[in-house]
Amino acid sequence: xxxxxxxxxxxxxxxxxxxxxxxxxxxxxxxxxxxxxxxxxxxxxxxxxxxxxxxxxxxxxxxxxxxxxxxxxxxxxxxxxxxxxxxxxxxxxxxxxxxxxxxxxxxxxxx
Amino acid sequence: xxxxxxxxxxxxxxxxxxxxxxxxxxxxxxxxxxxxxxxxxxxxxxxxxxxxxxxxxxxxxxxxxxxxxxxxxxxxxxxxxxxxxxxxxxxxxxxxxxxxxxxxxxxxxxxxxxxxxxxxxxxxxxxxxxxxxxxxxxxxxxxxxxxxxxxxxxxxxxxxxxxxxxxxxxxxxxxxxxxxxxxxxxxxxxxxxxxxxxxxxxxxxxxxxxxxxxxxxxxxxxxxxxxxxxxxxxxxxxxxxxxxxxxxxxxxxxxxxxxxxxxxxxxxxxxxxxxxxxxxxxxxxxxxxxxxxxxxxxxxxxxxxxxxxxxxxxxxxxxxxxxxxxxxxxxxxxxxxxxxxxxxxxxxxxxxxxxxxxxxxxxxxxxxxxxxxxxxxxxxxxxxxxxxxxxxxxxxxxxxxxxxxxxxxxxxxxxxxxxxxxxxxxxxxxxxxxxxxxxxxxxxxxxxxxxxxxxxxxxxxxxxxxxxxxxxxxxxxxxxxxxxxxxxxxxxxxxxxxxxxxxxxxxxxxxxxxxxxxxxxxxxxxxxxxxxxxxxxxxxxxxxxxxxxxxxxxxxxxxx
Numbered sequence: 001x002x003x004x005x006x007x008x009x010x011x012x013x014x015x016x017x018x019x020x021x022x023x024x025x026x027x028x029x030x031x032x033x034x035x036x037x038x039x040x041x042x043x044x045x046x047x048x049x050x051x052x053x054x055x056x057x058x059x060x061x062x063x064x065x066x067x068x069x070x071x072x073x074x075x076x077x078x079x080x081x082x083x084x085x086x087x088x089x090x091x092x093x094x095x096x097x098x099x100x101x102x103x104x105x106x107x108x109x110x111x
Numbered sequence: 112x113x114x115x116x117x118x119x120x121x122x123x124x125x126x127x128x129x130x131x132x133x134x135x136x137x138x139x140x141x142x143x144x145x146x147x148x149x150x151x152x153x154x155x156x157x158x159x160x161x162x163x164x165x166x167x168x169x170x171x172x173x174x175x176x177x178x179x180x181x182x183x184x185x186x187x188x189x190x191x192x193x194x195x196x197x198x199x200x201x202x203x204x205x206x207x208x209x210x211x212x213x214x215x216x217x218x219x220x221x222x223x224x225x226x227x228x229x230x231x232x233x234x235x236x237x238x239x240x241x242x243x244x245x246x247x248x249x250x251x252x253x254x255x256x257x258x259x260x261x262x263x264x265x266x267x268x269x270x271x272x273x274x275x276x277x278x279x280x281x282x283x284x285x286x287x288x289x290x291x292x293x294x295x296x297x298x299x300x301x302x303x304x305x306x307x308x309x310x311x312x313x314x315x316x317x318x319x320x321x322x323x324x325x326x327x328x329x330x331x332x333x334x335x336x337x338x339x340x341x342x343x344x345x346x347x348x349x350x351x352x353x354x355x356x357x358x359x360x361x362x363x364x365x366x367x368x369x370x371x372x373x374x375x376x377x378x379x380x381x382x383x384x385x386x387x388x389x390x391x392x393x394x395x396x397x398x399x400x401x402x403x404x405x406x407x408x409x410x411x412x413x414x415x416x417x418x419x420x421x422x423x424x425x426x427x428x429x430x431x432x433x434x435x436x437x438x439x440x441x442x443x444x445x446x447x448x449x450x451x452x453x454x455x456x457x458x459x460x461x462x463x464x465x466x467x468x469x470x471x472x473x474x475x476x477x478x479x480x481x482x483x484x485x486x487x488x489x490x491x492x493x494x495x496x497x498x499x500x501x502x503x504x505x506x507x508x509x510x511x512x513x514x515x516x517x518x519x520x521x522x523x524x525x526x527x528x529x530x531x532x533x534x535x536x537x538x539x540x541x542x543x544x545x546x547x548x549x550x551x552x553x554x555x556x557x558x559x560x561x562x563x564x565x566x567x568x569x570x571x572x573x574x575x576x577x578x579x580x581x582x583x584x585x586x587x588x589x590x591x592x593x594x595x596x597x598x599x600x601x602x603x604x605x606x607x608x609x610x611x612x613x614x615x616x617x618x619x620x621x622x623x624x625x626x627x628x629x630x631x632x633x634x635x636x637x638x639x640x641x642x643x644x645x646x647x648x649x650x651x652x653x654x655x656x657x658x659x660x661x662x663x664x665x666x667x668x669x670x671x
């Protein structure tokens with residue numbers, strides 16, 4: 001199980017950022033190709049849109065299948081937003097950036 | 112890697128994706144987004160709520176297999192064998208491209224542990240340490256072992272392993288890799304050889320050596336230095352490896368303080384590159400007693416950590432030898448060979464042999480004073496080829512020569528006449544060797560040997576005549592005649608046609624002013640009897656010189 005650190009909120013960071021901490025769980029299957037891609041995609045999104053305002057837990061379902069079942073996860077990779085409510089779930093390798101942002105409640109910034 | 116393999120092994124849904132798999136997945140996954148994701152190939156694994164286990168989809172399985180193959184091929188590149196052991200650490204399998212060729216490993220190791228042949232028995236301590244690791248189920252790395260190959264040759268292997276657990280976290284044994292490191296070990300041993308030779312050579316030196324870095328820390332010291340450091344204190348101690356040499360010098364107290372400061376300053380200079388070399392000689396108290404040392408600090412070549420080499424040699428013996436007046440050998444005189452001194456040569460063999468054991472051969476150097484007036488006579492000297500002037504000193508005047516002793520005589524004649532204090536100054540004016548004897552021993556020998564007494568009384572008389580004649584000669588004769596007499600006497604005793612004599616010295620000998628000597632020597636030179644330049648006098652015409660001398664020369668000679 002991996003945990004990306006929850007760091008101090010950096011107020012000086014520029015760009016549209018969420019003001020509340022987003023808590024997420026990413027379910028993966030070890031180092032299977034889509035799982036690795038999902039981690040990379042999510043990291044890029046978090047870096048750009050959430051800065052330090054997020055907490056991410058990565059769960060390997062090959063090791064902890066029961067945790068996935070408890071959260072209603074049947075396939076990996078899957079991303080679950082735990083808080084803020086409403087909770088949301090998105091399946092796949094997270095390459096569709098806009099649907100991820102929608103699910104997380106962050107709108108695509110206007111370029 | 113570990114969890115990955117473990118799950119695969121424990122997974123009831125084996126990778127062989129049969130036609131039933133798609134139907135199975137469709138039964139498990141009912142929601143549209145998930146089915147879409149599966150269809151677009153974005154899903155790796157599906158969790159079966161019935162078994163509570165996740166299984167990989169075919170694409171992910173394929174990737175995992177490729178991953179495994181990649182790891183295995185890397186493993187094969189990095190190691191010679193891979194192996195597996197059961198719970199009791201017995202080999203249950205081994206694979207490896209090199210296993211056939213190098214012949215270390217074959218089927219015979221199956222069922223054996225690392226404690227059994229063909230592995231070279233580890234030391235008890237090593238084995239215990241390794242077993243502790245195994246009991247802790249810890250991974251071990253690069254355990255180096257010897258083993259015997261099929262041909263009976265010794266090889267070295269390096270073994271790494273990690274524990275294996277099943278899905279229920281039960282210990283299943285170890286698995287790992289093994290490399291043949293025989294060549295590396297051999298080349299290491301070869302590379303060590305010249306180094307060891309160099310180290311042994313340094314240790315065998317009598318000189319104490321240590322190498323300092325830029326801060327003055329000792330980074331290397333040879334054995335003599337190490338042995339000395341262990342047994343002494345203060346500035347006398349060579350500093351052990353790891354300590355600071357400068358600090359040790361600064362710590363010196365008492366009589367050693369001055370030397371400590373000087374040495375520290377010298378070392379700092381050489382470290383700073385201000386000077387390529389520093390030498391210092393000093394005395395210190397070592398376990399062996401009071402010792403004299405010569406210390407040399409030289410710059411270490413190159414840009415490495417080593418900056419200077421400090422070498423220190425015990426020069427006590429050499430210095431002691433130098434302090435003894437003109438001692439060359441300090442040895443007792445060997446028997447046999449011609450006897451140079453005519454007094455000794457005149458003795459019967461038995462008497463001479465009696466004296467011989469007490470003699471010491473010494474070298475007398477020019478300008479050396481053997482006695483001063485009023486000083487006790489500690490030794491008597493029988494010159495071989497050296498020349499000694501006996502001078503009388505009168506307050507307010509230069510010393511005046513009253514006798515000249517060479518191979519025909521002896522210095523310390525007062526002892527013969529019962530006086531053990533010298534009345535004259537004995538000054539060496541012709542360097543050479545002499546036989547020396549302790550005064551007390553000489554007195555014993557003198558009492559025992561009648562022939563010696565006879566010889567020495569006769570010589571004492573000759574000296575008396577010489578002194579009387581010289582006194583009269585100095586009063587009445589011309590400088591030129593006296594100079595000629597003196598040169599003839601010197602010539603008789605020195606057995607050489609050339610002597611080193613300054614005008615000042617001649618003036619003192621003859622009791623005249625320098626100008627007088629210059630004039631007299633100039634006159635003799637004009638008559639081609641002698642040549643004289645820069646203190647070197649060469650006798651050219653002995654008969655002419657005899658004619659030029661005053662009659663005192665003949666008068667004295669007739670009594671010898």
